[in-house]
Amino acid sequence: MTEFRSYAADFHIHSKYSGATSSQMDVSTIAAQARLKGLTFVGTGDVFHPAWFRSLKEELVEVAAGTYEHRRYGTKFILTVEVEDQNRVHHVIILPSFSTAESVREELARYSKDIDRDGRAHIELSAQEIADIVTAHDCLIGPSHAFTPWTSVYKEFDSLKECYGDRLGAVSFIELGLSADTDMADRIAELADLTFLSNSDAHSPWPDKLGREFNRLGLAEPTYAEVIKAIRREDGRRVLLNVGFDPRLGKYHVTACSRCFKQFTMEEAVGLKWRCDDCRGWIKKGVMDRVNELADYPEPRHPSHRPEYLRIAPLAEVIGLATGEDPHSPGVKAEWEKLVMSFGDEISVLVDVVPELLLEVTSPRIVEVIKSFRTGTLRVIPGGGGRYGHLELGTEVARRLPPKPQRKLTEFGT
8 A cells, every 4th residue: 555645845936037036046045945944845937947947957966757856955846937828827837857848948939039038938829829838748737826816817817718728628737826725716616626736936035935835745755756646636646735825915805995905895896986985096806806706606615635725824924923023033033943943844833843842942922823823713804905914813812822021111212
């Protein structure tokens, strides 16, 4: 009988060769930070970009077919890329080898003016045409951040069929993105047979971005072949857990004014012709209202193969919420390092380590907030109109928290 183990994977990131990314998104830094995060697999992103392609080939060694490992840090990489089609829909492509990446790139380059310049190339083809090309090379394809109100399949189309046409059968997965979770997506009937992936779309390598959303995969061994089986749900391999943000924290979860952020129901927005009655700013339709438009069911209907979705936040933000400090402050950084050094990586602290062991290392306040994330008992003030949502400690959580030590007057600034 095959024995399966759990591995964490984040398949969608970007290199320093994509727009608006950190200059530190290099191979070595990503590999090192992935270990601290607790990721076994990281998607390379941007594999069509010539300079990034060269860096990947220089710094990674193939340890199994399609499985590339960093020479120093041991992090495993899967070749991936995101492209934008002629309708401004983004797609994640998973590729089996460097030679395949070269071949697919050569074909797509005929339809792109920026494939040599931008890690996320713009391809003047439809989704159906792109799917035709990549699947002919044994690649996987699926829509990126399917619900984001900008460059996504459900922004431009009312169904996957409208987007991918006769090549819908080539779609192996959808990426939920930061804007949606399983409960939202499983209200749409056409998604029932697809695997859901949770990826970070990271533009910087630090643990508050890299792996901020990830997948737990049940595999016999950590290889590309096993990953593909898990995405396709073959031979018992599968996604065991989707882990990501609470979508209510997104900038466009509810319908709201893009200037003053006043929130509206859909009926109110339509009645106002999408102009705010307070400041006359434009009202932006929220992702939740878009899902309501697309939904076939009033409540989610999870198929039997669908794993749990666990809502978390980066550990630094968890510590900051518990202590009242800025997540980037020296105190939070010191606490983060103590926890990660004690338990090996950030994911273990957030998801796995039992509270009793956490209490041996950190404060009861921090442990209570970690527990409240795991049990979903934090209060969320939803975002909208371009402003992020935020978290508050629910009454029950706050009641359980031990008081902070009283500060001396000399600790306060003047």
